[in-house]
Amino acid sequence: MALSLAAAPSSCSSSTAISTCSFPCSDSKAPQIGSIRILERPQPRPNGVLNLSQKQRLLKPLNAEPNRNDSIVPLAATIVASEVTHTEEEDYERLAFDLENASPLEIMDKALQRFGNDIAIAFSGAEDVALIEYAHLTGRPFRVFSLDTGRLNPETYRLFDAVEKHYGIHIEYMFPDAVEVQALVRSKGLFSFYEDGHQECCRVRKVRPLRRALKGLKAWITGQRKDQSPGTRSEIPVVQVDPVFEGLDGGIGSLVKWNPVANVKGHDIWNFLRTMNVPVNSLHSQGYISIGCEPCTRAVLPGQHEREGRWWWEDAKAKECGLHKGNLKQDDAAQLNGVANANDTSTVVDIFNTPNVINLSRTGIENLAKMEIRKEPWLLVLYAPWCPFCQAMEESYIDLAEKLSGSGVKVGKFNADGDQKAFAKRELQLGSFPTILFFPKYSSRPIKYTSEKRDVDSLMAFVNALR
Numbered sequence: 001m002a003l004s005l006a007a008a009p010s011s012c013s014s015s016t017a018i019s020t021c022s023f024p025c026s027d028s029k030a031p032q033i034g035s036i037r038i039l040e041r042p043q044p045r046p047n048g049v050l051n052l053s054q055k056q057r058l059l060k061p062l063n064a065e066p067n068r069n070d071s072i073v074p075l076a077a078t079i080v081a082s083e084v085t086h087t088e089e090e091d092y093e094r095l096a097f098d099l100e101n102a103s104p105l106e107i108m109d110k111a112l113q114r115f116g117n118d119i120a121i122a123f124s125g126a127e128d129v130a131l132i133e134y135a136h137l138t139g140r141p142f143r144v145f146s147l148d149t150g151r152l153n154p155e156t157y158r159l160f161d162a163v164e165k166h167y168g169i170h171i172e173y174m175f176p177d178a179v180e181v182q183a184l185v186r187s188k189g190l191f192s193f194y195e196d197g198h199q200e201c202c203r204v205r206k207v208r209p210l211r212r213a214l215k216g217l218k219a220w221i222t223g224q225r226k227d228q229s230p231g232t233r234s235e236i237p238v239v240q241v242d243p244v245f246e247g248l249d250g251g252i253g254s255l256v257k258w259n260p261v262a263n264v265k266g267h268d269i270w271n272f273l274r275t276m277n278v279p280v281n282s283l284h285s286q287g288y289i290s291i292g293c294e295p296c297t298r299a300v301l302p303g304q305h306e307r308e309g310r311w312w313w314e315d316a317k318a319k320e321c322g323l324h325k326g327n328l329k330q331d332d333a334a335q336l337n338g339v340a341n342a343n344d345t346s347t348v349v350d351i352f353n354t355p356n357v358i359n360l361s362r363t364g365i366e367n368l369a370k371m372e373i374r375k376e377p378w379l380l381v382l383y384a385p386w387c388p389f390c391q392a393m394e395e396s397y398i399d400l401a402e403k404l405s406g407s408g409v410k411v412g413k414f415n416a417d418g419d420q421k422a423f424a425k426r427e428l429q430l431g432s433f434p435t436i437l438f439f440p441k442y443s444s445r446p447i448k449y450t451s452e453k454r455d456v457d458s459l460m461a462f463v464n465a466l467r
Contacts (some may be wrong), residue, residue, distance in 0.1 A: 046329050093254060100263070107238050107260040108134040110252035111221055112142055115256070118218035118248065120145050122210075123171060125281055126291040127154035128164060128223040133278050134260060135221075136167055145172040147214055149205040151180065151293040155283045162279035175210040181205065191295060197294060198311050200349050205293070208395050214245045219256035226267055228290065238262045244392055250426035250455035278293075348385045350415070351394045358412040362423070365414050368439060369427065369446070377467045378410045378439040379459075380446070381425050384417035387433040393454055400456045409467055438466050 077200045099107055099414040111119060111133060120143035121131050144162065164171055184192075184204050193432040195200045214220060224236050239258050247255030266289070273280055276435060283291055287299030291312050360368065360380070368378060381397060383390040416424035416433070424430035428437065429448045436449040436459070449462055 006227070011165060020383050025322075040402065041097040070194060079143070084298045087107045090256075092239050092241050093237075100237050102238070104130075104260040104264060105134050105137055107258065108221070109138040109140065111219065111239070111260065112138055112140040115219045117141075117257070119143070120172075120213075120217055120224070121221045122146070123163070124223065124291070126223075126284075127161050127266075127273070127280075129159075129280060130261060130272055131221055131223050132163060132167060133272070133276050143172070144169060145174060147206050147213075148173045148175050149293050150176065151295060152292070153294045153297070155281055156291065157281060157282045166279050172344070174213045175394065176209050177207045177251075186212040194313060197314060203391070204273060207391075211245060211392065211395055213249055213388040214242075214255055215250075216248060218247045218249070219258060221258045221260065223261060224259045224374065225261050225264055225266065225269070236262050237319060244388055244457070250458065250467050251451075256293065263304060291315070304461055324387070350385050351384065351391055352381065352397055352413045353399050354401060356405050357398065358410060360412045360414045362420060364412075365428070368412075371439075372443075374439060374441050376408050376410050377441050377463075378437075380412045380414060381441065381465055382414050382428060382430050382433070382435040382437065384433045385415065386417070390434045393434060396454065396456055396459075400459055403460065404463070438463065440466055 012367050012448055031352055036377075038436065043111070048393075086154065099110065102110075108131070121135060122128070123144050123146045125146065131143060132142075179202060184201065188196075201285070220242075226236060238260065239256065240255050242255040242257040245255050246252075281291055282286070287301075288297060289300055289307060291311055296311050298309050298312060365380075368374075368380075379400075381390075385391075404411055414420070414424070414428075416430050416435070421430070423436075428446070429435065434454075437446040438448045447466060449459070451458060451462070
């Protein structure tokens with residue numbers, strides 16, 4: 001229930017991260033510690049002094065095992081990926097154009113060479129094993145991670161084990177938050193997605209764990225293909241700046257997404273897998289082509305498209321779990337999230353739901369704005385539940401709320417969509433979703449956070465500088 005703020009509302013905290021959604025809108029790095037190998041010493045410069053780049057090439061880490069941290073994807077291969085060889089800013093649209101006719105092996109090699117230890121393969125337990133085989137064939141070290149939703153088929157878990165043994169790697173598994181899963185199941189049951197759509201369950205079990213994984217990377221590799229889902233994937237490039245998720249550096253453009261098999265047909269993937277004699281999911285031989293969670297995946301009949309086996313009770317245009325929601329057109333994304341267009345006020349699942357974030361009503365936000373002297377400062381996010389960028393920053397905002405809890409800074413949210421949008425644009429400096437405001441103790445005018453870096457540390461620095 002929204003809080004109507006009259007005096008001093010209850011205490012709470014907040015956190016934020018990622019890109020901005022302009023109207024209309026739908027919808028640590030671990031230190032390398034390990035043995036070192038002395039490489040062939042490069043020729044010195046004429047003055048007898050090695051330059052910095054030459055010195056850096058003298059040492060190369062092997063078999064490194066960094067300290068684990070929940071905010072990053074730990075190393076997945078038995079050896080760490082090589083050092084990054086390019087750091088300059090890249091034109092990825094141009095690179096995608098240049099690589100459009102390149103082979104998957106060439107694209108994979110380019111990705112691993114360019115990002116080294118800062119890139120990882122997302123492995124789903126289906127045809128993504130082709131990605132691991134291509135990475136193996138490059139001869140470069142690589143990392144692999146997978147999302148264990150807790151509802152995968154037994155055959156998928158057996159494939160994970162077979163792949164680890166076949167390639168001599170350790171897949172790094174990301175798990176959903178147990179408290180969030182418990183709350184969802186207790187409130188809505190085990191199969192609520194059959195009634196109200198798969199998005200909420202996927203957000204808890206897949207999207208949020210993926211977001212945590214990607215925050216420790218600068219790039220990731222997916223098995224998306226154009227022929228997988230004509231409604232959502234027909235235009236994916238072989239490499240792109242990720243339109244939804246953020247990476248290690250935070251903010252817009254901080255994560256690069258590689259799709260080495262984007263232009264490969266499904267039957268060619270299978271010819272490759274059979275030729276290389278690699279482990280595959282035994283469900284494929286039972287009519288399963290696209291494989292996800294057990295309750296949401298079924299075999300398809302001859303002639304049916306592979307994605308018809310996923311979320312078969314829903315509209316075909318909405319068959320994305322949220323991991324690749326950037327593929328959706330604006331109208332499709334809005335429909336997927338329960339709104340016909342950006343101005344529709346249809347009911348959607350709310351976000352930023354935590355005891356540490358106070359939900360302000362229109363009256364509450366008006367009272368807060370009128371106060372010239374407040375007992376505590378406030379941090380507030382103006383959001384729309386359907387906006388993908390608001391959804392993408394949800395976990396970071398909640399994390400920041402926990403950090404600020406008990407600090408004397410109150411944290412709130414205000415749904416500025418629909419009927420409230422005109423008011424928010426007029427009175428609260430709303431220009432795009434999300435907008436973050438700080439209300440100081442002794443000032444009637446809120447201060448707008450203008451940076452695109454919405455990670456926890458950047459927002460905390462903003463709050464600390466003003467409170």
